[in-house]
Amino acid sequence: MNSAMPEHTLEAHGLSTGYGTDNILHDLDLTVPPGRITAIVGANACGKSTLLRAMSRLLAPREGQVLLDGKSIHRMSARLLARTMGLLPQSPIAPEGIAVADLVSRGRHPHQNLFSRWTRKDDEAVDAALTATRTTELAERPVDELSGGQRQRVWIAMALAQETDILLLDEPTTFLDISHQIDVLDLLTDLNRERGTTVVMVLHDLNLAARYADHLVAIAKGRVHVSGSPEEVLTQQNIRAVFGLESQIITDPVSGRPMMLPIGRYRVLGC
Amino acid sequence: MMTDRRPDAKHRISAIALTNRNRALWLAGVVALLAALCALSVTVGTRDVSWSDITAALAGRTDNLGQAAVALRIPRTLLGVLAGAALGLAGAVMQGVTRNPLADPGILGVNMGASLAVVIGIVWFQIETAGAYIWWAIAGAALAAVFVYTIGSLGRGGATPLKLALAGAATSVAFASLVIAVVLPRADIAGGIRSWQIGGIGGATSERIWPVLPFLAVGFAISLLSARKLNLLALGDELAVGLGERVAFARASASIGAILLCGATTAVCGPIGFLGLVVPHVCRLLVGIDHRCLLPFSALGGACLLIAADVAGRIAARPAEIDVGILTALIGAPVFIWIVRRQRVREL
Amino acid sequence: MVSTSLQTLIANRRRRQRRYRSVVSILALLVVALFALSLAIGQTVTPPLEVIRVLLGEQIAGASFTVGQLRLPRAVMSVLAGLSFGLGGVTFQLMLRNPLASPDIIGITSGASAAAVFAIIVLSLNGPIVSIIAVVAGLGVSMLVYGLSFRNGVAGTRLILVGIGISAMLESIIAYILSSAPAWNLQEAMRWLTGSVNGAQLGQAIPLLASLAVFGGLLLSRSRDLEALRLGDDMASALGVGVARTRMLIMVAAVGMIASATAVSGPIAFVAFLSGPIAARIVGSSSSPLVPAALIGAVLVLAGDFAGQFLLPSRYPVGVVTGALGAPYLIYLIVRVNRTGSAL
Numbered sequence: 001m002n003s004a005m006p007e008h009t010l011e012a013h014g015l016s017t018g019y020g021t022d023n024i025l026h027d028l029d030l031t032v033p034p035g036r037i038t039a040i041v042g043a044n045a046c047g048k049s050t051l052l053r054a055m056s057r058l059l060a061p062r063e064g065q066v067l068l069d070g071k072s073i074h075r076m077s078a079r080l081l082a083r084t085m086g087l088l089p090q091s092p093i094a095p096e097g098i099a100v101a102d103l104v105s106r107g108r109h110p111h112q113n114l115f116s117r118w119t120r121k122d123d124e125a126v127d128a129a130l131t132a133t134r135t136t137e138l139a140e141r142p143v144d145e146l147s148g149g150q151r152q153r154v155w156i157a158m159a160l161a162q163e164t165d166i167l168l169l170d171e172p173t174t175f176l177d178i179s180h181q182i183d184v185l186d187l188l189t190d191l192n193r194e195r196g197t198t199v200v201m202v203l204h205d206l207n208l209a210a211r212y213a214d215h216l217v218a219i220a221k222g223r224v225h226v227s228g229s230p231e232e233v234l235t236q237q238n239i240r241a242v243f244g245l246e247s248q249i250i251t252d253p254v255s256g257r258p259m260m261l262p263i264g265r266y267r268v269l270g271c
Numbered sequence: 272m273m274t275d276r277r278p279d280a281k282h283r284i285s286a287i288a289l290t291n292r293n294r295a296l297w298l299a300g301v302v303a304l305l306a307a308l309c310a311l312s313v314t315v316g317t318r319d320v321s322w323s324d325i326t327a328a329l330a331g332r333t334d335n336l337g338q339a340a341v342a343l344r345i346p347r348t349l350l351g352v353l354a355g356a357a358l359g360l361a362g363a364v365m366q367g368v369t370r371n372p373l374a375d376p377g378i379l380g381v382n383m384g385a386s387l388a389v390v391i392g393i394v395w396f397q398i399e400t401a402g403a404y405i406w407w408a409i410a411g412a413a414l415a416a417v418f419v420y421t422i423g424s425l426g427r428g429g430a431t432p433l434k435l436a437l438a439g440a441a442t443s444v445a446f447a448s449l450v451i452a453v454v455l456p457r458a459d460i461a462g463g464i465r466s467w468q469i470g471g472i473g474g475a476t477s478e479r480i481w482p483v484l485p486f487l488a489v490g491f492a493i494s495l496l497s498a499r500k501l502n503l504l505a506l507g508d509e510l511a512v513g514l515g516e517r518v519a520f521a522r523a524s525a526s527i528g529a530i531l532l533c534g535a536t537t538a539v540c541g542p543i544g545f546l547g548l549v550v551p552h553v554c555r556l557l558v559g560i561d562h563r564c565l566l567p568f569s570a571l572g573g574a575c576l577l578i579a580a581d582v583a584g585r586i587a588a589r590p591a592e593i594d595v596g597i598l599t600a601l602i603g604a605p606v607f608i609w610i611v612r613r614q615r616v617r618e619l
Numbered sequence: 620m621v622s623t624s625l626q627t628l629i630a631n632r633r634r635r636q637r638r639y640r641s642v643v644s645i646l647a648l649l650v651v652a653l654f655a656l657s658l659a660i661g662q663t664v665t666p667p668l669e670v671i672r673v674l675l676g677e678q679i680a681g682a683s684f685t686v687g688q689l690r691l692p693r694a695v696m697s698v699l700a701g702l703s704f705g706l707g708g709v710t711f712q713l714m715l716r717n718p719l720a721s722p723d724i725i726g727i728t729s730g731a732s733a734a735a736v737f738a739i740i741v742l743s744l745n746g747p748i749v750s751i752i753a754v755v756a757g758l759g760v761s762m763l764v765y766g767l768s769f770r771n772g773v774a775g776t777r778l779i780l781v782g783i784g785i786s787a788m789l790e791s792i793i794a795y796i797l798s799s800a801p802a803w804n805l806q807e808a809m810r811w812l813t814g815s816v817n818g819a820q821l822g823q824a825i826p827l828l829a830s831l832a833v834f835g836g837l838l839l840s841r842s843r844d845l846e847a848l849r850l851g852d853d854m855a856s857a858l859g860v861g862v863a864r865t866r867m868l869i870m871v872a873a874v875g876m877i878a879s880a881t882a883v884s885g886p887i888a889f890v891a892f893l894s895g896p897i898a899a900r901i902v903g904s905s906s907s908p909l910v911p912a913a914l915i916g917a918v919l920v921l922a923g924d925f926a927g928q929f930l931l932p933s934r935y936p937v938g939v940v941t942g943a944l945g946a947p948y949l950i951y952l953i954v955r956v957n958r959t960g961s962a963l
Contacts, residue, residue: 058856082859089853093716097904101628102635109847110859114840123632127625136624140631142904162858373780422950426957433776434957437719440783441953444724448888448942451813456933544787591799600791604784608767611780 007034008084008165008198010055014064017054018222023062024050026222032166032215037192037199039213041206043243047222048202049090052170055200056087082110086164088155090171094143100154101139104129107161129160132194133187149180156187167191169201173208181205185212206243210234211255218242234258294558301571305352308578312348313341316585343476350475351581351595352574353487354540357532359573362547363554363566364494364529367501368522369420371432372552372610375603376412376533377544379439383446384415385537390453401482401538409486409534416530418442433614467541470596472581479539486535491570493528498562500525505560543577543596545603550576552606639906646914650698653921657694658686660929696819697920697937699827700887703880705916706835708891709898709908710873713845714866717775718952721892722757722877725782728886729789730760731878735885736793736811740800747826750882754830757878760785761870813938814887816924823883830879835913837872842907845869888938889945890919896952919944 010032018024024047032038040048053059055066057073065072073081086107094103107129108122130136133153138146143154152172159167169188173181189212191197203209209216210230217227220242226233239247245262252259314325324337328345358376365374365381376382388411392398398407423438424430500521503511508518536543554568577595580602584593658670665682673679673686704723711727712718722728734756738744744752764785768778790812797808809815838845844865847855856862877891898912920937923944927935 053853056857058853077859078856078861079859082857087853087857089851089857091851092854093849093851095849095904099905101631102905105632106847106850106858109843112843114843118632123625123629127622127628130628131624139624139628159857422954422957425954426959433780436780437776438953438957440780441719441724441949444783445946445949448813448939448946451809452935452939452943455809455935455939588799593795594798597791597795600787604788607787608781608784611777611784612767612770614777 007196008069009034010066010068010085010166010198010200012051012055012064012066015051015054015061015066016063017059017061018050019059024222025054027064028219028223030055030217030224030227032198032200034198035192035196036214037188037212038201038215038217039209040200040202040217040219041204041209041242042219042225044204046219046242048219049170050222051219052087052168052200052202056085056168057081058087058089079110079113082162082164084164085166085168086159086162088159088167088169088172090174092155094151096144097142099140100135100143100146100157101126101130103143103154104135104157104161107158110162125161125163129157132160132191133157147180148176149183152176152180152184153187156184156191160191164197166198166200169199171202171204174204181208188212206234206239207252207259210259211252211257230258234260294564297557298564298568298571301568301575305571305575305578308575308582309348309352312351312578312582313344315582316340316344318590346477346480347472347475347581348578350472350480350539351578353480353483354472354536354543355546355574355577356570357487357490357536357573358543358546359550359554359576360491360494360566360570361529361532361536362573363551363562363569364497364501364525365547366551367504367562368525368529369430369432369435370505370507371430371435372614373432373436373548373607375545375548375607376529376537377443377542377546378436378548378607380415380419380442380446381412381439381530381533382537382542382544383443383450384418385409385412385534386542387411387446387450387453388414389538390450394453394457401479405483405486405535405538408538409531412530412534412537415442415446416526433611436611470541470543470599471592471594472540472577473592473594475539483535483539486531490528490531490535493524494532495528495566495570497521497525497528498566501562501566505562541596543599545599545607546573546576548610549599549603549606552610635903635905639902639911642902642911643914646911646918650914650917650921653918653925654694654698657697657921657925658690660925661685661690692819692821692824693816693924694921695821695824696816696827696884697924698917699824699831700816700880700884701890701917701920702835702913703827703831703876703916704887704890704920705894705898706838706909706913707873707877707880708893708916709895709912710838710845710869711891712895713849713908714869714873715775715778716849717779718892718896719779719956720775720782721895722761722874723886723889723891724786724949725764725779726784726786726789727757727760727764727782727874728877728881728891729786729793731757731881732811732886733789733793733796735882736796740796750826750830750879753882754875754878757874757881758871760789761874809936809938810885812885813936813942814881814885814890815936815938816884816887816920817936819884827879827883830876834872834876834879838869838876839909841865841869841872842909845909846907885938887920887923888942889949890916890923890941893919893941893945893948896948 012028012030015028016023016026028051040051042048050059054061060074067073068076068084104126108125111122130139133156135150135153135157138150138154143151146154172184176184185208188199192199213230215227216230216233218225218233218238225242226238234249236247236249239245239260247263248261249258250261314320318337318340320337320341324335325341327334328338328341362375365376365379366372385408388407389404392403392407398404419439419442420430423435428434503514504518504521511518550573551565551569554565554572558564558568580598581595584595584598587593659665659667663685665686669679669682670686673682708721711720711722731753735749735753738749738752764778764782768781793811797811810817844860847858847860848862848865852862894912894916895908897915898908902908902911919941923940924937927937927940
């Protein structure tokens with residue numbers, strides 16, 4: 001694994017926050033292992049997206065803090081943070097008719113200020129991002145003409161053009177066909193291996209998370225229920241506690257990682 | 272989709288049975304209120320009159336200024352009752368036909384369509400008779416209704432309340448610009464119809480009321496008779512069809528009544544907005560959603576509101592008058608905004 | 620060695636830049652041409668040489684009055700108002716991500732106009748104080764519309780409907796003040812209901828020029844942030860834009876510009892609404908439409924006023940012409956938004 005990137009540490013301490021009157025996250029502690037792929041899993045409305053939003057500064061903590069390299073992210077300048085940490089939110093909006101290359105170029109925003117002009121470096125960053133996501137051939141096409149999977153790759157390219165060490169993704173696979181889901185996850189693995197990018201993503205599919213992530217964080221009721229390697233997290237007791245579901249854990253014959261088989265009321269042998 | 276929030280038929284019927292006595296009381300109340308307001312409208316105005324003047328004028332004498340003033344107020348009050356009832360009823364019908372709490376002859380562009388048609392008729396086709404005004408207004412109202420409904424139905428989800436309201440509001444804004452464009456070069460007309468353009472019942476005379484009565488009568492009849500159909504439509508298209516109702520026909524026939532009422536009213540009074548929005552909502556709170564009771568109640572309530580607004584307009588800015596159209600906009604727009612706020616975002 | 624993909628990328632970007640530059644140049648030339656046309660042509664035609672001489676300060680009998688006193692202030696006002704409305708309008712449409720969220724539809728120009736009418740007719744005020752009152756009112760209405768439509772975030776359609784509701788209230792207030800004014804002057808009424816540059820004075824141009832310089836400068840300096848905001852609040856925040864602060868800054872600047880123009884010319888119908896979409900169509904979606912929209916605004920007002928005075932069977936103030944143009948486009952836009960479910 002290429003570790004040309006400086007390693008940044010991202011952590012949350014005693015984080016409590018939410019929208020409205022109640023808190024969704026309660027006294028949450030989390031350390032993101034640098035240079036690895038981390039997946040955040042949990043039931044709906046358990047706080048996964050809220051956690052990601054709090055860690056990317058979209059949501060202010062009411063108690064506790066989020067630290068990047070030991071400094072609170074809320075004290076950093078927004079620009080500086082954007083050069084270190086990139087985010088792909090759930091529903092990004094592409095201006096109508098915009099071309100792929102142009103959208104990816106928007107990712108250079110944190111590197112430019114009022115008076116700077118577009119330089120060769122910016123072009124190279126965009127080119128590298130397009131190449132890494134294999135979207136170079138799509139460069140001049142309008143984004144709204146692309147398939148869901150292609151569009152997601154373009155958004156990731158934009159985040160790449162930001163040239164950040166950390167990449168946060170909020171449910172990057174949720175609305176995609178299975179083949180596109182695998183495509184995106186493979187791409188993220190490429191990025192992690194070739195560039196050493198720290199990847200933190202919220203995934204709703206537990207098995208895909210177990211297959212692709214080095215580190216799993218399971219959230220239940222606004223707290224970290226358990227975190228660790230997929231083998232440590234995917235156990236019958238944990239699944240019962242986090243998802244309220246009986247299950248059987250086997251080893252996925254394709255990847256060798258653990259895999260969760262849900263047990264319902266019907267279609268269960270020996271029932 | 273709004274069907275998951277609607278109570279089922281059985282629940283509704285039992286709710287109706289429980290409040291029958293309440294509804295009779297409310298009905299009596301609103302009739303009494305209307306009578307009181309009419310009395311107020313005749314006695315109060317920009318000029319103070321004495322009691323003897325009032326009784327004399329009611330008997331038909333117009334010997335002095337006071338009696339003349341009262342004599343003018345009688346047709347004005349009558350027009351106010353008719354216009355208010357027509358608009359309140361039309362609003363209730365429109366809300367029932369489109370299942371849209373934001374429906375209103377003004378918001379859906381129907382009144383503005385009628386306005387535009389009348390203005391085009393006067394300026395380009397030199398129409399002059401009251402009958403011609405009314406027919407043109409009705410044609411304009413009908414075309415606007417079809418136009419707005421078509422535009423609002425395009426795209427995902429069909430004619431959702433917000434999409435329909437937006438299509439109607441935009442059409443209304445667009446038509447208003449066109450009205451100005453058509454009227455402006457005719458300085459002779461522009462000044463004369465200024466009050467009409469804002470919407471008001473000032474200057475009403477019996478001669479102006481007679482021609483519109485038959486249209487209003489037919490409109491009232493059709494609308495009131497469509498009460499049962501509207502009850503069925505409220506259950507949702509699928510259920511209504513299942514219960515044997517021909518949905519498209521029911522919608523069309525009920526709409527015709529509303530369009531007649533709007534067109535005729537706008538021809539005489541100009542576009543008065545927001546009345547058809549506010550009145551049915553208030554009435555629904557008091558007498559429930561059964562259209563057989565809601566429709567007549569909305570008519571009476573509309574009449575009350577219009578008369579009240581007209582009286583307020585006459586008193587508040589003495590010796591000048593505030594046209595009714597202005598007051599209904601000032602009262603009605605906040606209600607409109609309040610209803611918009613309550614709509615679920617997913618109904619976009 | 621430079622990879623071919625990089626070369627293609629650079630070439631395409633340069634091509635887009637060239638297109639942008641030529642669009643802006645052509646529009647600027649168009650503005651100058653229309654400006655010159657409105658100085659030269661009127662009830663009488665003044666030869667170009669005389670026009671130039673008058674502009675340079677010479678006193679020529681007849682021409683000094685027609686060009687200097689009648690046509691010049693009118694043309695200058697048209698350009699300044701057009702620039703203000705165009706730039707302000709496109710800013711709102713971009714910031715709220717909806718072409719229908721134009722300040723003249725959601726009530727901001729109505730608010731400024733109502734305040735101006737109130738100040739002039741009821742309070743009998745004149746001069747820059749009217750502009751200030753209009754700006755304050757415009758800001759108040761924007762906050763009101765935004766605040767009323769906020770419920771777990773702002774939903775586009777709700778914002779527009781609330782804006783239309785508030786606009787209806789304000790229009791009725793304007794109608795009332797105008798109708799109760801001591802002298803019912805149709806010209807004045809038209810100014811405040813649909814906008815007009817009749818009777819413009821050069822003195823009024825100075826505060827407008829100042830507002831354009833200050834607010835316009837502020838907006839243009841933030842154009843990159845505005846482009847980031849188009850990607851969604853979350854994405855913009857991720858790119859390092861302070862969303863709430865930038866939004867407020869941009870809004871204040873846009874409202875300031877629009878309200879200042881409205882205080883002088885009234886709410887020239889639909890210029891703010893039309894300029895943005897036309898600019899976006901001409902310049903392509905990949906370049907910033909801010910400057911082109913400002914220029915198109917100026918073109919619309921100049922051309923509209925010219926047409927309203929000389930090309931139509933009767934004399935129309937510019938607002939009626941742009942209103943008649945904007946009306947069908949508004950309908951078309953609703954149809955398109957409904958059909959494709961898209962936004963600007």
